[in-house]
Amino acid sequence: MSSVELRNVCQVFVDPRTGRSTVALDNISFAIGAEETVALLGPSGCGKSTILNVIAGFLNPSSGEVRLDGKKITKPGPDRGVVFQEHFLFHWLTVEANVAFALKLRGDPRANYLPQAHDFIRRVGLKGFEHHYPDELSGGMRQRVSIARVLINNPAILLMDEPFAALDAQTRLMMQEWLLRLWEEQRMSMLFITHDVDEAILLADRIFVMGVRPGRIISEIDVRLGRPRGRDILTSPEFMAIKSKCLNLIAEQSAKVFEHA
């Protein structure tokens, strides 16, 4: 059973002033299965985020469609949890209220949402920080709160738009390992957008390498690395083999951008 399916999705942006149109996505089709992690890897401007925005329902595709468990997606909804590069937490609410936000929207009584919020705060390792405000947390902690905030909806898929890109290298590796452990526990489907090759291989079951102008998937790479995974695989020969394949594909695309720049 596949949870998310894109069928011939095209996205054309028209500049309202010049009237010129840009093809951001050219005929994208793929599916993400249950419990599967797919990484979208590519240089900036290749349309990675556009794909995520279409699945999230923030954008309606110019043609083609996106289905979630068979149902056509037309607008944002709690069945898809979106985590952005910036945390976009509600800074006037405590960690507890941020995590409980979705349940409070539905009018859940306090006796219901509070234990659930505390449970998810514990799962993302932030027990004791329930009454802190986002401004009082580190970058990594804020991202864990924004992940807990969407997990509480029990989404069919997590859509992650470079969620660790703004963190320093050490914190990023900690967060990647933490996400792998969380996956072992939650077994959620994930679409993970990144331009970091190591991150894509470490987290994903499949990697889609994207090309630029127009944005399309130029190659699909199976990551046949066992789970559970940890940082030790980063230096394994299998990892290196996949990495060199990815780097070559990306280098070709980057060269294309470079020549046109």
Add this chain to the structure above:
Amino acid sequence: MRRRKGIVYLLSLLVLLAVWWSFTAIIPPLFLPSPALTAETGIHMIASGELPATVWVSMSRILTGWFLGGVCGAALGIVLGRVRPARLILLPVIEYLRFVPPVTLVSLFVIWFGVGEASKIVLIFWTVVFIVLVNTTAGAASVRDGTIRAARSLGATQAQVITRVIIPETVPYIVTGFQIALGNAFMAIVAAEMLAAQSGIGYMIWSAQVYAQVDRMFVGFVTLSLMGFVTDRVVYGLSRRFLGHYRIV
């Protein structure tokens, strides 16, 4: 820290009093009453009940107009900040109207709304509404798409986005608008009471001038600045206390 701030406040007040006092050494009390004379007159006016009644009249005008104007300005500002067509249509009109100084409207409002309380409250409303409106519009327009998208994908309806994201994000701008508008409300009410009223602090100063009672005028000045200072501090303290987590400055 807090205590040090209090001491600085007190010191600056003492400097002001000292300067005032030193001037009374060369200027006769008919033109410049000493702080002592002003205090004496003030105490008489408090004891007779005249000053408290006057303060009450002016304060209730200010607070009523300020509250009504502020609430309307904030509500309209949220709409203007988020609804582009509304902004395009209404903002030019507002940009014209907000540069009509309230003082020039005192006589017109008396004709329209009578000599009673209504004309004063409408005047304060006029003074306050544009300040809060312009501030709130800027705040509501500056809410980032990412925050709204996050809320939408968590399941918020359009209406919930407004009540649970836009308004909380705009609170600091609304509070600042209210604070700035308070100062303007004081200026407007005194002008209105000097020109067209039989009560209030402005009327008191104006009638003292007619009878050349400069000490009574000075009681008026001191009372006004105290009223403004205390109200501003109370507003600041309350917003700190109850809205502290909205990043108010």
